[in-house]
Amino acid sequence: MATDENSKPAMTEPVGQQLQKAREASGLNVSDVAGAQHLRPSVIQAIESGDYSQIDSELFLKGYVRAYAKQVGLDADAVIAGLDQELEPIRQQREQEHEANPLVDIERRRRRKRQLAKTLFFLVILGIAGYLTLAFLMPEPETGGEQPEAISAPEALEGQSENAEAPVPEESTDANLEVSVRDQEDNLAGPYSEEGIASEQPGSVAEPDERDSENLTAGETSPEALMEQVPTVVQTPDPVLENRSGLAEVTDVARLQISFIDDCWVQVSDATGNRLVNSLQRNGDKIDVSGQAPLKVVIGAVDAVESIRFQGEPLDLDGYRVVNNRSEFSLTI
Numbered sequence: 001m002a003t004d005e006n007s008k009p010a011m012t013e014p015v016g017q018q019l020q021k022a023r024e025a026s027g028l029n030v031s032d033v034a035g036a037q038h039l040r041p042s043v044i045q046a047i048e049s050g051d052y053s054q055i056d057s058e059l060f061l062k063g064y065v066r067a068y069a070k071q072v073g074l075d076a077d078a079v080i081a082g083l084d085q086e087l088e089p090i091r092q093q094r095e096q097e098h099e100a101n102p103l104v105d106i107e108r109r110r111r112r113k114r115q116l117a118k119t120l121f122f123l124v125i126l127g128i129a130g131y132l133t134l135a136f137l138m139p140e141p142e143t144g145g146e147q148p149e150a151i152s153a154p155e156a157l158e159g160q161s162e163n164a165e166a167p168v169p170e171e172s173t174d175a176n177l178e179v180s181v182r183d184q185e186d187n188l189a190g191p192y193s194e195e196g197i198a199s200e201q202p203g204s205v206a207e208p209d210e211r212d213s214e215n216l217t218a219g220e221t222s223p224e225a226l227m228e229q230v231p232t233v234v235q236t237p238d239p240v241l242e243n244r245s246g247l248a249e250v251t252d253v254a255r256l257q258i259s260f261i262d263d264c265w266v267q268v269s270d271a272t273g274n275r276l277v278n279s280l281q282r283n284g285d286k287i288d289v290s291g292q293a294p295l296k297v298v299i300g301a302v303d304a305v306e307s308i309r310f311q312g313e314p315l316d317l318d319g320y321r322v323v324n325n326r327s328e329f330s331l332t333i
Contacts, residue, residue, distance in 0.1 A: 014050050014082075014086060015047075015050075015065060015079055015082050015083045015086060016047055016048040016049055016050045017048070018074065018079065018082070019047065019048055019065070019068050019069065019072060019074070019079070020048040022069075022072035022073060022074050023048075023072050025072075026072050026073065028071075028072065030044045030045060030048075033068060033071060033072075036071055037064060037067050037068065037071075037263070037301075038262065038301045038303055038304060038325050039064065039301075039324070039325065040324050040325075042054070043055070043064065043324065044068070047061075047064060047065060047068065050086070052087070052090070056326070058087060058091075059265065059267065059278070060265055060300050060326075061083075061087075062080055062083065063265040063280050063300065065079060065080065065083055066079070066080060066280075067263060067280075252271075252292060252293045252333055253290050253291065253292060253293070254270075254290065254291060254292070254293035254294070254295050254310070254311060254331060254332070254333055255288070255289070255290045255310070255311055255312070256268060256276075256287070256288075256289055256290075256295055256297070256308075256309070256310055256331065257286070257287070257288045257307075257308070257309040257310075258281075258286065258287050258305060258307070258308045258309075259284075259285070259286045259305075259306045259307050259308075260281045260282065260283060260284070260285050260286070260304050260305060260306055261283055261284075261304060261305075261306040262283050262301065262303070262304035263280060263281070263282055263283065263301065263304060264280070264281050264299065264300055264301040264304035264305065265279075265280050265281075265298075265299075265300035265301070266278075266279065266280075266281050266287065266297075266298070266299055266300065267297070267298040268287075268289055268291075268295060268296070268297050268298075269291075269295070269296045270291030270292045270293070270295055270296075271291070271292040271293060271294055271295075272291075272292055274291060276289040276290075276291050276295075277289055281304075293331070293332050293333045294330045294331060294332035294333075295310075295330065295331045295332075296328075296329075296330050297327075297328070297329055297330070297331060298326075298327075298328045299317075299326065299327045299328075300325075300326055301325055301326070302317055302322050302325050302326065302327050303325060305317065310331050311333065315331075
């Protein structure tokens with residue numbers, strides 16, 4: 001019957017008084033409860049008296065009260081609900097003090113600037129990635145202008161042979177013969193040859209070269225002379241695109257491993273403020289988390305930690321400050 005009465009306390013009473021009555025009904029003293037939770041007796045007395053200012057944070061306060069309620073046989077959820085009602089005025093007062101602090105507005109502006117900088121950074125990355133994707137996927141531009149059709153050597157030789165073998169009328173004068181020979185020389189050597197220029201000067205008579213006459217008679221023309229008239233188009237390949245971003249990813253990820261032999265509240269946050277761990281660990285529990293260094297670690301019961309490893313190396317907690325069996329420190333690479 002005593003257990004049933006303790007498990008259903010009057011909700012109008014403060015949580016501290018409920019816990020104190022349940023402790024006295026169970027025949028326990030303050031030292032017994034403090035020893036079971038690895039706390040100082042003054043912390044238990046502060047909880048029973050409702051002086052919650054001596055507890056570091058609301059998170060640890062709820063953990064202590066929950067463990068205390070289970071130890072004395074009370075309904076832990078009901079006790080925590082009553083504790084929330086008692087803490088609500090304190091929360092509102094702290095919120096008002098927090099908003100009145102001028103540093104809060106400065107910190108809010110900094111957070112906005114950091115968020116804006118991250119957004120711009122991701123937009124720049126997306127823009128560069130899109131540009132590189134389009135540059136690699138787009139086809140190469142076609143060369144402007146149409147290439148002139150090259151006259152094949154056999155066709156040119158055939159045309160020259162027909163012109164060379166054409167019969168000359170007997171009535172043609174020497175002047176007509178000279179004009180015909182000069183036209184053939186212009187076709188073979190081009191309009192800017194020395195013979196063509198000389199033939200265009202007034203009063204000069206161009207005499208056909210014996211070698212050219214022989215070539216005209218035989219129907220043979222030098223392929224090199226014909227190919228010189230065909231323009232050559234050289235296509236230059238596009239340069240290979242290089243990485244214009246110049247960006248390099250830098251990661252400082254730290255790993256933390258902790259194993260426990262008793263109940264212990266643990267809180268682990270990374271450099272960006274993300275809560276990696278924020279819970280009560282039991283006997284035999286282990287945590288293995290990773291985050292951006294430095295890692296901020298808060299351990300509520302140091303003697304409940306069996307082992308702790310950082311970056312795979314064992315870590316000695318004796319080198320850190322411990323107050324009331326509680327330690328708070330930062331780990332960096």
